[in-house]
Amino acid sequence: MELDGLLLARVQMALTLAFHILFPAFTIGLSAYIAVLLALWLRTGRDVYESLARFWTKVFAVSFAMGVVSGIVLSYQFGTNWSRFSVAVGNVVAPLIGYEVLTAFFLEATFLGIMLFGWNRVPPRLILVAASLVALGTAISAFWILSANSWMHYPTGHEVRDGIAYPVDWLKVVFSPTFPLRFAHMLTAAYLTTAFVVVATGARHLLAGRHVEAARIMVKMGVGMIAIVAPLQLVIGDHHGLDTAEYQPAKLAAMEGHWDGSKAAPLVLFGIPNAAAERNDYEVAIPNLGGLIIAHEWGGRYPGLKEFEPKDRPPVLMPFFAFRLMVGIGVVMIAAGLVGAWLMARRRLFEARWYLVWQSWMWPSGFLAILAGWTVTEVGRQPWVVTGILRTADATSPVVAESIAGTLAAFFVIYAVVFGIGIFYVNRLLVRGPTPGTTAAAEEPLTNRPIAAALPGGRDAIDAREGQP
Amino acid sequence: MEPYLPVIWAGVIVVAVAMYVILDGFDLGIALLFPTTSDEAERDQMMNSVAPFWDGNETWLVLGGGGLWVAFPLAYSIIMPAFYLPVIAMLLGLVFRGVAFEFRWVAKPSHLPWDIAFFAGSLVAAFCQGVILGGLVEGVAVANGAFAGGPFDWASPFALMCGCAVTTGYALLGATFLVMKTEGRIADHARQIAKRLIIAVLVFMAAVSLWTALSSERIAERWFSLPNLVWLAPVPLVTALVGFGVWRSLERGGEMAPFAGTIALFLLGLLGLAISSYPFIVPPSVTLYDAAAVPASQMFSLIGAMITLPMVLAYTVFVYWTFRGKMRPGQGYH
Ligand code: HDD
Ligand code: HEM
Ligand code: HEM
Numbered sequence: 001m002e003l004d005g006l007l008l009a010r011v012q013m014a015l016t017l018a019f020h021i022l023f024p025a026f027t028i029g030l031s032a033y034i035a036v037l038l039a040l041w042l043r044t045g046r047d048v049y050e051s052l053a054r055f056w057t058k059v060f061a062v063s064f065a066m067g068v069v070s071g072i073v074l075s076y077q078f079g080t081n082w083s084r085f086s087v088a089v090g091n092v093v094a095p096l097i098g099y100e101v102l103t104a105f106f107l108e109a110t111f112l113g114i115m116l117f118g119w120n121r122v123p124p125r126l127i128l129v130a131a132s133l134v135a136l137g138t139a140i141s142a143f144w145i146l147s148a149n150s151w152m153h154y155p156t157g158h159e160v161r162d163g164i165a166y167p168v169d170w171l172k173v174v175f176s177p178t179f180p181l182r183f184a185h186m187l188t189a190a191y192l193t194t195a196f197v198v199v200a201t202g203a204r205h206l207l208a209g210r211h212v213e214a215a216r217i218m219v220k221m222g223v224g225m226i227a228i229v230a231p232l233q234l235v236i237g238d239h240h241g242l243d244t245a246e247y248q249p250a251k252l253a254a255m256e257g258h259w260d261g262s263k264a265a266p267l268v269l270f271g272i273p274n275a276a277a278e279r280n281d282y283e284v285a286i287p288n289l290g291g292l293i294i295a296h297e298w299g300g301r302y303p304g305l306k307e308f309e310p311k312d313r314p315p316v317l318m319p320f321f322a323f324r325l326m327v328g329i330g331v332v333m334i335a336a337g338l339v340g341a342w343l344m345a346r347r348r349l350f351e352a353r354w355y356l357v358w359q360s361w362m363w364p365s366g367f368l369a370i371l372a373g374w375t376v377t378e379v380g381r382q383p384w385v386v387t388g389i390l391r392t393a394d395a396t397s398p399v400v401a402e403s404i405a406g407t408l409a410a411f412f413v414i415y416a417v418v419f420g421i422g423i424f425y426v427n428r429l430l431v432r433g434p435t436p437g438t439t440a441a442a443e444e445p446l447t448n449r450p451i452a453a454a455l456p457g458g459r460d461a462i463d464a465r466e467g468q469p
Numbered sequence: 470m471e472p473y474l475p476v477i478w479a480g481v482i483v484v485a486v487a488m489y490v491i492l493d494g495f496d497l498g499i500a501l502l503f504p505t506t507s508d509e510a511e512r513d514q515m516m517n518s519v520a521p522f523w524d525g526n527e528t529w530l531v532l533g534g535g536g537l538w539v540a541f542p543l544a545y546s547i548i549m550p551a552f553y554l555p556v557i558a559m560l561l562g563l564v565f566r567g568v569a570f571e572f573r574w575v576a577k578p579s580h581l582p583w584d585i586a587f588f589a590g591s592l593v594a595a596f597c598q599g600v601i602l603g604g605l606v607e608g609v610a611v612a613n614g615a616f617a618g619g620p621f622d623w624a625s626p627f628a629l630m631c632g633c634a635v636t637t638g639y640a641l642l643g644a645t646f647l648v649m650k651t652e653g654r655i656a657d658h659a660r661q662i663a664k665r666l667i668i669a670v671l672v673f674m675a676a677v678s679l680w681t682a683l684s685s686e687r688i689a690e691r692w693f694s695l696p697n698l699v700w701l702a703p704v705p706l707v708t709a710l711v712g713f714g715v716w717r718s719l720e721r722g723g724e725m726a727p728f729a730g731t732i733a734l735f736l737l738g739l740l741g742l743a744i745s746s747y748p749f750i751v752p753p754s755v756t757l758y759d760a761a762a763v764p765a766s767q768m769f770s771l772i773g774a775m776i777t778l779p780m781v782l783a784y785t786v787f788v789y790w791t792f793r794g795k796m797r798p799g800q801g802y803h
Pocket of ligand 3: 181326
């Protein structure tokens with residue numbers, strides 16, 4: 001059987017990206033949360049904030065390491081797997097990645113050292129500064145990478161000669177039209193994801209009656225965040241969709257399962273898109289509502305897939321279902337936020353066990369929504385890798401398919417094992433929870449660390465403190 | 470300014486690569502020394518001596534790769550597919566060693582697998598870096614501006630030897646770093662190892678130099694024709710002197726000097742390679758000028774680099790300064 005190098009390269013890219021984004025989704029939000037905890041600690045002097053900050057810093061360290069190593073892989077994959085892409089748009093896209101390295105990666109990677117290991121070397125205020133810089137670095141990193149990605153979705157500020165893109169106006173390149181909302185949507189997604197993990201952790205401990213004071217703070221802070229940000233995400237997402245309608249109409253049609261643009265557009269709630277027959281099977285739809293949402297007019301119309309030549313149409317199935325999954329999760333998140341806020345207002349947040357049980361299961365929701373959202377975005381832009389300039393099929397490297405197949409298998413196995421174990425470790429840390437009152441910070445480093453290991457009996461002491469055998 | 474942009478960018482990339490090789494070299498090297506002790510406390514201490522730095526160190530690799538793409542997209546698009554397998558093997562090696570920094574502590578007391586991952590990941594990464602370097606010096610098959618060879622073109626005896634050479638060099642950097650940063654048993658132990666490694670490194674450097682000169686007319690001509698011979702003769706001479714100095718200083722109990730000397734050896738090696746390769750960025754056919762991005766792109770990125778790189782260097786120094794001084798047994802940064 002002939003191996004399909006293009007397909008293998010795409011699967012490999014999708015796999016490595018999907019693993020990578022799990023970690024930024026969490027570390028972008030968590031670094032900001034840790035900075036807030038540290039600030040609260042310095043302002044109020046309450047030990048519980050310190051132990052919370054230290055607890056989440058441990059979790060952060062493990063997650064961040066996985067984010068870094070999976071990210072480095074990606075930065076080289078542009079060359080290894082998409083070398084024609086690197087030449088065709090390198091003049092425009094590469095500088096954006098270059099700026100990301102210079103303004104974000106060095107910042108976060110360098111101050112990470114102080115944030116994690118500086119506790120017995122520098123005053124607490126400097127830890128706060130380092131944590132804030134790390135948080136800033138992660139957000140700047142998102143800025144540049146999403147700028148590059150948005151330019152690929154709808155390129156502006158360039159000209160194409162002989163198939164190669166040249167920059168003309170950098171401001172237009174960096175701020176291409178789909179960028180502002182994509183950046184806002186992604187940052188909000190990251191903060192939401194983290195908030196749900198924080199709330200779930202707090203809820204688990206409250207339900208088990210452990211670390212009660214710290215757990216209450218986690219639940220309260222997280223729920224407050226969700227109550228504000230989840231509805232905001234709906235608004236941002238809606239506007240983001242309007243951008244899609246304007247700049248990538250074929251993607252929007254695929255997301256909506258919309259085939260025939262000559263009729264008033266319904267809102268398809270469910271169906272199974274059938275590309276061969278150019279319609280949805282088993283469709284459940286609300287007439288006219290789609291037109292209202294997209295064209296903002298009852299009976300409004302927007303282009304359907306039939307208006308695009310088959311060779312310019314994206315696959316429909318994946319964007320269609322992934323979009324419904326994302327929006328579905330978004331709605332559940334809004335409910336979680338509003339119900340939580342209502343309970344909080346009535347001072348029943350910590351007693352409502354049903355709510356805590358519900359929240360304790362919500363931790364994966366942000367990750368799922370983010371994966372779903374990226375699937376919509378990336379599959380929906382096919383068959384282009386850079387809309388109008390370069391088709392995915394023309395972007396590949398001159399590498400034999402067997403090499404790609406071999407490395408794909410290696411990625412699959414190694415990522416599953418390494419990141420699987422990593423996620424297991426993170427979970428173990430979360431279950432253990434914060435260690436109470438460690439104001440003797442200077443001598444007492446982050447638990448289970450070298451002093452413990454080096455001094456005989458040290459580890460036993462720490463295990464005893466953490467309630468481990 | 471425009472005609473100089475490719476040369477300036479080549480300089481920036483050489484600096485990034487040099488920073489990477491030196492900085493990540495010593496933390497990969499420390500991992501390579503893991504099997505020389507089985508004592509848990511010693512291993513803790515070895516890992517701790519680099520834990521606050523490794524991520525920043527590795528970022529220079531991202532800058533090296535990213536910078537190559539920014540400034541020389543054509544070279545990037547040829548080199549990466551040409552070294553597809555070693556590049557990906559290197560990245561996967563770095564996955565193991567990177568996560569080991571954190572996983573090892575969380576896994577305790579069952580951390581042995583992560584000790585092994587730390588060592589093996591670093592070994593694979595170091596070896597692949599050497600192979601890529603060697604393969605690049607030997608040359609890459611190019612047709613119509615794209616890589617035109619097979620998946621195992623890089624696997625020549627010379628490249629494999631370069632893999633061993635770089636691995637040995639990193640181990641020396643790691644050992645001399647430990648001599649500088651630790652004391653007690655572990656420092657003595659590192660000193661003993663370093664004394665043997667310095668000899669191996671000098672042998673490798675000589676072998677690599679002679680092999681390149683003998684196998685390539687272009688390179689032989691660069692070094693041995695007059696007046697180049699006169700101008701370039703100091704490079705190998707200084708290398709030999711520095712090598713001897715490192716060895717002497719190790720014998721006499723020097724603490725900083727062996728590390729500094731090893732860095733100098735690496736820089737000299739890099740200088741030698743640059744002299745052999747210039748003006749090619751992908752020997753033997755693609756020059757810096759062929760591969761350069763358009764001036765508008767090189768300029769845009771250069772402005773950013775000129776503003777941010779000094780800041781990066783400043784806070785890198787700040788972090789190293791924060792964690793300055795010797796680590797005593799049992800003392801961790803964590
Ligand atoms: C929205 C955010 C986002 C997105 C879409 C991506 N990344 Fe990422 N990346 C980050 C947000 C981030 C981060 C928050 O800055 C990370 C994640 C966790 C971390 O450790 O830093 C990071 C780490 C990280 C690193 C290691 C940096 C270091 O040494 O500290 C590299 C080289 C990349 N990424 C490269 C990429 C590439 C090539 C991507 C796409 C093709 C990509 N990232 C998508
Ligand atoms: C981090 C979140 C992201 C996720 C989860 C994601 C997901 C995906 C998926 C699923 C594909 C395969 C699509 C297909 O082939 O049908 C893909 C392809 C690709 N993505 Fe993304 N993507 C992300 C971000 C980015 C960013 C930020 C960039 C560039 C700056 C990017 C560049 C690419 C490229 C070059 C391909 C390969 C060509 C292609 O198949 O279209 N992606 N991504
Ligand atoms: C609540 C209703 C939501 C709406 C209406 C919405 C809308 C959208 C739209 C239209 C896109 C595709 C844009 C394009 O590619 O052109 C998108 C992408 C995406 N969504 Fe959502 N979204 C919602 C909720 C969420 C939630 C809750 C999350 C995660 C926590 C999320 C994460 C993402 C991500 C990561 C992407 C891909 C990156 C991007 O293009 O922004 N979304 N969303």
